[in-house]
Amino acid sequence: MDADKMEEAAAAHPPEMSEKRRGLIAGPGAATVLVLVALPLMLLSYLCGNLAADSVVHLRRFKWSSSSTTPESADRLLGGLLSPDFDEATCLSRYEASRRWKQPSPFPVSPYLVERLRRYEANHRRCGPGTAQYQDAVAQHRSGRRHSAAADDRGECRYVVWLPIQGLGNRMLSLVSTFLYALLTGRVVLVDETPEMEGLFCEPFPGTSWLLPSDFPYKRGFSAESNESYVNMLKNGVVRHDGDGDAAGELPPYVYFHLEQIHLRLQNHTFCDEDHRVLDRFDWMILRSDSYFAVALFLVPAYRAELDMMFPAKGSVFHLLGRYLFHPGNRVWGIVERFYDGYLAAADERLGIQVRIVPQMAVPFEVMYEQIVRCTREHGLLPRVTNTSEPAGVRPSSSSAKVKAVLVVSLKREYYDKLHGVFYTNATAASGGGGGGGEEVVAVYQPSHDGDQHTEARAHNERALAEIYLLSFCDRVVTTAWSTFGYVAHALAGLRPWMLAPLDWDKMRADVACVRPASVEPCLHSPPPLVCRARQDDLDPVARVPFLRHCEDVPAGLKLFD
Known part of the structure; x- marks a missing residue:
């Protein structure tokens, strides 16, 4: 879908609660509730055919989230990184995070x-x-x-x-x-x-x-x-x-x-x-x-x-040491678990979109939104939408509908509002042509929108840390150039992101919407000069160190890669 069409479609913005109803939260009685919900829905599906298709999709999602989301092969000790010598109750995230990261680690x-x-x-x-x-x-x-x-x-x-x-x-x-x-x-x-x-x-x-x-x-x-x-x-x-x-x-x-x-x-x-x-x-x-x-x-x-x-593997440094060092405290982990289990766990695929606008070089909303649309469209990260709320072709059955959760992480609310309005108001176009079997159900969520950064506030930092981990649990991520927040999230996940390219201020547009970095490693934005007594030259270290490259978003920066 073109950016202008997505903008027009976003005009109709429904209440947030309508989106929240799409993700049911599984509780201790989930198994009992599942039986009570399943029987009438199955009967309705049998009697009314496609009229019950939406409910069956929700049932499939509820069933998925009410069962354990832990692969049996999940490695609680992360390949030996973590010591088993801890009281698990004092830090629930230490051994729980591995259940939500993609398995196995690439490193x-x-x-x-x-x-x-x-x-x-x-x-x-x-x-x-x-x-x-x-x-x-x-x-x-x-x-x-x-x-x-x-x-x-x-x-x-x-x-x-x-x-x-x-x-x-x-x-x-x-x-x-x-x-x-x-x-x-x-x-x-x-x-x-x-x-x-x-x-x-x-x-x-x-x-x-x-x-x-x-x-x-x-x-x-x-x-x-x-x-x-x-x-x-x-x-x-x-x-x-x-x-x-x-x-x-x-x-x-x-x-x-x-x-x-x-x-x-x-x-x-x-x-x-x-x-x-x-x-x-x-x-x-x-x-x-x-x-x-x-x-x-x-x-x-x-x-x-x-x-x-x-x-x-030189590209594994932050991925491994970050997973070893950082375990959100129980208060933060509670935020992570409630949001993940309530809104993200049941999706077939999770896409994280992280938007960081630096006040000193504030990219206008319309410019950044258009770049996000280009990136997600060009790389197939989000489906195109029709100009109608009617699904294309035959309505998909519960077994064929693909549910994609989009997690928007930004201090600003506008990006969520617009994306949410687009996918709430319009049906997605079927992929592969002919019929509706390839249609996706897209649900857009944003955990918080503080407006401005408040590093001095503990509650703000708690939300920020929770959202770093929620991003790291996504299957694919879009991040913002220069953003250390984005670096941490995709490096913890072990994912190479689609990084939104820096803006060409003369054109007020990025020539390339987004790029894939060479590795999951963060960038050292400002490397020091290396004029040492034993080596008087100040040559570019990339020319002599095989595992170094300049950063895709910071041309003078350095990053490790394999």
Whole structure:
């Protein structure tokens, strides 16, 4: 269907409740209710033929959702990623999410990664909050005493403290990157759980906590200009590279590592071997980032062998570590389950459409909607519609009708309104020509529409996290260029999305509606320059690293792929 016809059809917008009635919620008595509903509907179907076809479709959907949606082969431990040593009631999502993701994962888990995760968990239990080792390390940190720069004078336990910045998508990308850095360097990750993040995620490590205790002495006031930042320490001679001597043979009690996107292109260091040898001497690192800097860790030669063993498939890094680290808390998981089971579970296919409009470069609604229509039409993601509410040809039977659920995730309501109006008002055109056997029933849903981003509000972040997971449970997804929210959702799913291409502002139109990225990996928007002492050139790393490409939506960005 053409975009203008879809726009005209959207004028008639029915109440939301009419859509909600399409997805019945299965409860504890679902089996009993099914019998009571099925008998009269079967009789009606027998007596009235096609008059009961709609009801039979609903019955099929209700029966589907009232039974377990778990494939018998669902892997609760995700190929060994997850430890079985948890009380399931404390975090329902940990072992439940695997029931809703497409099975199996496209990326097998390497035995070496499983081994490294178990080793990390043991180290975190030994050094985490509440242990004697942690108390000793904090006491030294709090004292402000400098310590020897000698490589063999490292503490028994070493830490990286993660500080949040920007929105939820950015936070999840940077936290996975920080955890990967901890795996490579033998550090323990401690997360500053600010009020707006409280309870969003379950504890990922058994028998311990990753939450930074509230009495930790240094959590606020850091920026790229801080004297404690590694770049400024280097600039001021507080620390020096190997071979240049050490500043007074001592190091400050901690180093601040600032990896914000807008500053990465300005830093000549931070991802060279010599820099990481210096950073490795600090027992305490405080890190703030809004970037998926995991990509840049692959540029450090000292880490490559370890990374190759953990990730034989380079395009699997966020997919595997994100599934390992992130488990929505029970409150968020309740939102996910209620919406998924009530509206999405019974569909034959689920299509997620994620729309992110950046206020600083706001694409007009009509322009973005037209691009979504082009993308879904050109790639067969949504069926065309007729200009009538009458179905084409013979009405489909319950066994042939295909139900497609469309999940719209956006801060704005307009995209849902228009798509919902189109598929409510008009019948879908039969595919393959002749007859109505190929007609699809399309139901459009939107969980929330907050209008604006409110990262400072916990309820807003709860809805955002729930919708990231709902998107990840879809069979196919359309996402927005530059969107870290979209990156996280499709990477968790292990799906290459149809990514809406950036707008050509001169034409007010994207030449290509959407593209398929080379991998499911997120993009590092602003990679740092690599002018290292051992390698003075600043060549494009894509030219010399076989598993790197520039991003489809950010030409200067970098992403991992296979």
